[in-house]
Amino acid sequence: MGRRFDASTLVIATHNPGKVREFDDLFRPLGVTLKSASALGLAEPEETGTTFRANAELKALAAAKASGQVALSDDSGLVVPALDGDPGIHSARWAGPTKDFAVAMQRVHDQLVARNVSSSRCRAHFVAALSLAWPDGHCETFQGEIHGQLVWPPRGERGFGYDPMFIPEGHAETFGEMDPAAKHAMSHRAHAFRQLIDGCFRSP
Numbered sequence: 001m002g003r004r005f006d007a008s009t010l011v012i013a014t015h016n017p018g019k020v021r022e023f024d025d026l027f028r029p030l031g032v033t034l035k036s037a038s039a040l041g042l043a044e045p046e047e048t049g050t051t052f053r054a055n056a057e058l059k060a061l062a063a064a065k066a067s068g069q070v071a072l073s074d075d076s077g078l079v080v081p082a083l084d085g086d087p088g089i090h091s092a093r094w095a096g097p098t099k100d101f102a103v104a105m106q107r108v109h110d111q112l113v114a115r116n117v118s119s120s121r122c123r124a125h126f127v128a129a130l131s132l133a134w135p136d137g138h139c140e141t142f143q144g145e146i147h148g149q150l151v152w153p154p155r156g157e158r159g160f161g162y163d164p165m166f167i168p169e170g171h172a173e174t175f176g177e178m179d180p181a182a183k184h185a186m187s188h189r190a191h192a193f194r195q196l197i198d199g200c201f202r203s204p
Helices: 017-030 052-067 101-114 180-186 188-200
Strands: 009-012 033-036 071-079 123-133 139-150 166-168
Touching: 009 017, 009 052, 017 033, 017 071, 017 180, 017 188, 052 071, 052 123, 052 139, 071 188, 123 188, 139 188, 180 188
Parallel strands: 009 033, 009 071
Antiparallel strands: 071 123, 123 139, 139 166
């Protein structure tokens, strides 16, 4: 059994407003007050880990120690086996300093074309690692995945990141077209979140 979260406020260690909105939707039923790292003026640490798990823990620990409060970090990304796993842990970096994911999606498409791989019906999956960290350095980390395929051109204005070019298995809509509630119920982040709630929030 993981360490229990017993505070009323949780720091979300991200400067990504899309992720903050998703976490707000996920945590609202639990009555937990969220504060984002950007709202607290916390610096973004350099992501030097080589896995989603390592980067999630690095960011959560940095926010917990800087704020003196329990912090949650997400490290997530799109994994395309035909691109040797890229963009993977570098998914946000592919969007450049302005976080322009239209640029990132175009880069995925262009690299697939360069390898003579169709960017429609190409297999891909999203990975999310969630790390809950305390100021004393303790971490609890959980990982979720969702598999599907890519589509080109991107479709939909909902979601964020690579959502408009990803169709989850068994569905016809991209995450960018899907109702947010439907996406939250099945996403990689939702899979990791359910493990987090069972491990650290619900009473045994």
